[in-house]
Every structure is written in structure tokens, then in C-alpha cells.
Amino acid sequence: MNKITIPPILNIAVEAGQAILEVYHDPAQDFQITAKKDNSPLTAADQRSHDIIMKGLTALHPDIPVLSEEGAEVPYEIRKDWPLYWCVDPLDGTKEFINRNGEFTVNIALMANNEPVMGIIYSPVLNVIYYGSLEEGSFKMIPGASPERIFVSKENSNWTAIGSRSHADPEEEEVLKEFPVKDKISIGSSLKFCIIAEGxxxxxxxxxxxxxxxxxxxxxxxxxAGATMLNASKGKFYYNKPSLLNPGFFCYSG
Incomplete structure (x- = not known):
């Protein structure tokens, strides 16, 4: 197996993001929106990004399987024995994309023994990459520039909670009362994790x-970057489950 390094994966994420922007900025595009089995929206940009990521990852590491939102469904009986695989969302925040607020991302994660050990998130509109690995820590960078190391906040009071722009739930407010939250902000897609990571x-x-x-x-x-990720019952957050649907979760500093 070729050694897995982050820079080539960053290039794939940026290429996929630029393909998304071609659709996003095309005035002739109606985004070709269709509905998936779960009634969530699918656009031409999702598919373009998926194709680029699949081609790029397969060329780099043909022996590592890819689990992608827009890929073919992989039966649990096959994927349960994967020691290493990619977990990919070619366009996270499709609703944000359709609403043209810019808060969508390309997500690529490397999973080892069903744990996320490396992650790359590219925001095409912001033209910023967040990436990290358990071995090397987390970073933020503009493509082509030098990366900046990022860390979670060490604030013990006056916390800011971050939540979803498109999927807010009133019950979340009650749960957050156990934390020293003084302010709240909202943003779309996986950028929420990045905001936690950079403090x-x-x-x-x-x-x-x-x-x-x-x-x-x-x-x-x-x-x-130093955060903790737990399920809503404060237990371990699991991946590669028989159902790929997640339970509720907390991601917080420390």
C-alpha cells in the first residue's frame, strides 16, 4: 500500500470543490435537483464532486474502498470487515448550496478500525481547507498558502454554542443548558466542526x-485539535454501523 499522506487528498478535495463552484456560479444552471430515496436533495454538483473524488482516491490508493453518500450502497456484510476505508460526502450542505448561502463543503475522512483518523474539509466559497489527523494535529489553510495549526478553545465559561442553520431543533436548547453557554451561532454543513476545532x-x-x-x-x-466527540448519551460515537444513520451527538472543547 502506498503511504497515505494528506497533501494529495487536499488536492482532490479542492478539485471537487472547484467543480461544485462551476455549477454554483453557472447562471444557466437550475442545479438539476432530484430527490434521493430519503427525499433529500441531489444536484448535478453532488455527482460531479463524487466522480472526481472517487477517481482521485482510487488512483492514489486502489486498495482502500470508498463509502460515499453518492456511491453505490455497500452491504454491511461486506463493509463490516474493512480495516481501512474512506468516508466521503461529496457535497455536505446541499440545502445551503441550493439556497446559495455558500455554507457547503467537501468532506473526506480516512477511517481505520471504524474510527476517523484523518479528515479534510474544503469550503469552496470561502476557499479554505481544514484538515487534521490524530498523528499530526489540525490545520487551516488557503490552498497554496502555508497551513496554520489550530486548537480548540480553553475557555471555561462564556461558551459559544454552534448549531445548524437548516436543521435547528428547540430541544437542543434544553440540552445545552448543562454547558456554560452564553452565546449561540448558526452555520451550515460540517463547518460547525471546523469552528469548534479553531476555538x-x-x-x-x-x-x-x-x-x-x-x-x-x-x-x-x-x-x-483537542475536542471530544460523544453520542447523546455521553458514550462512544460509533462508525460503520449496520445502519449508517447517526444518533445525536456532542462535540465540545476538551
Whole structure:
């Protein structure tokens, strides 16, 4: 197996993000929106990004399978024995993409023994990459520039909670009362994990449904920056489950 290094994966994420922007900025595009089996939206940009990521990852590491939101469904009986695989969301925040608020991302995570050990998140509109690994820590960079090491906040009071722009839940407010939250901000997609990782917010609680590819890259980046990720019952957050639907979760500083 070729040694897995982050820079080539960053290039794939940026290429996929630029393909998304071609659709996003094309005035002739109606985004070709269709509905998936779960009634969530699918656009031409999702598919373009998926194709680029699949081609890039397969060329780099043909022996590592890819679990992608837009890929073919892989039966649990096959994937349960994968020691190493990629978990990919080619366009996280499709609703943000359709609403043209810019808060969407490309998510690529490397999973080892069903744990996110490396994560790359690229925001095409912001043109910023967040990435991290459990071995090397987490970083933020503009493509082509030098990376900046990032860490979670060490604030013990006056926390800022970050939540979803498109999927807010009133019950989340009640749960957040156990933390020293004084302020709240909202943003779309996996950028929430990145805001935790760079110390601009201290807690992200999500009650509503997400999928494993929504959280894997973000968890890798946040945890590599010093965050903790637990399920809503404060237990271990599991991946590669028979159902890829996530339970509720906390991601917080420390």
C-alpha cells in the first residue's frame, strides 16, 4: 500500500470543490435537483464532486474502498470487515448550496478500525481547507498558502454554542443548558466542526439525524485539535454501523 499522506487528498478535495463552484456560479444552471430515496436533495454538483473524488482516491490508493453518500450502497456484510476505508460526502450542505448561502463543503475522512483518523474539509466559497489527523494535529489553510495549526478553545465559561442553520431543533436548547453557554451561532454543513476545532465555539450538539459521512471528517479535525466527540448519551460515537444513520451527538472543547 502506498503511504497515505494528506497533501494529495487536499488536492482532490479542492478539485471537487472547484467543480461544485462551476455549477454554483453557472447562471444557466437550475442545479438539476432530484430527490434521493430519503427525499433529500441531489444536484448535478453532488455527482460531479463524487466522480472526481472517487477517481482521485482510487488512483492514489486502489486498495482502500470508498463509502460515499453518492456511491453505490455497500452491504454491511461486506463493509463490516474493512480495516481501512474512506468516508466521503461529496457535497455536505446541499440545502445551503441550493439556497446559495455558500455554507457547503467537501468532506473526506480516512477511517481505520471504524474510527476517523484523518479528515479534510474544503469550503469552496470561502476557499479554505481544514484538515487534521490524530498523528499530526489540525490545520487551516488557503490552498497554496502555508497551513496554520489550530486548537480548540480553553475557555471555561462564556461558551459559544454552534448549531445548524437548516436543521435547528428547540430541544437542543434544553440540552445545552448543562454547558456554560452564553452565546449561540448558526452555520451550515460540517463547518460547525471546523469552528469548534479553531476555538471560535466550544460546543456543538446535534439531536436530529445525520449520516456517518456528515460527521466523519469533522470529527477527525475537531478531535485532532483537542475536542471530544460523544453520542447523546455521553458514550462512544460509533462508525460503520449496520445502519449508517447517526444518533445525536456532542462535540465540545476538551
Amino acid at each position: 471560535k465555539a466550544q460546543v456543538y450538539y446535534r439531536k436530529g439525524p445525520t449520516m456517518e459521512w456528515d460527521t466523519a471528517a469533522g470529527q477527525a479535525i475537531a478531535v485532532s
